[in-house]
Amino acid sequence: MYYVYLIRSKIDSEKTYIGFTVNIGQRLQEHNSGKSFHTVEFRPWHLVAYSCFDTKLKAIEFERYLKSGSGHAFAQKRFW
Secondary structure, eight states, X not given: OEEEEEEEXXXXXXXXXXXXXXXXXXXXXXXXHTOOTTTGGGOOEEEEEEEEESSHHHHHXXXXXXHSHHHHHHHHHHTO
16 A cells, blocks of 8 residues: 655644655654654654555655645645
8 A cells, every 4th residue: 555644743833744655654753763854853743644545656646736736725724
């Protein structure tokens, strides 16, 4: 399975991140241990939501959508 996940910083609730992975637990641990350049500054992070997909292509397309203008608005209204 393939996952698109949304995380929020525990120290600054305005800082959020959207990503793609095949292992949510491991990926969250990587964000919290500083292995991700994009999220190291605002750790620790907590999982807000995730969506599961049966194909990698669907997951990547949904991640791209959430990072787009209309997808960002959707995420703000539905997830954050």
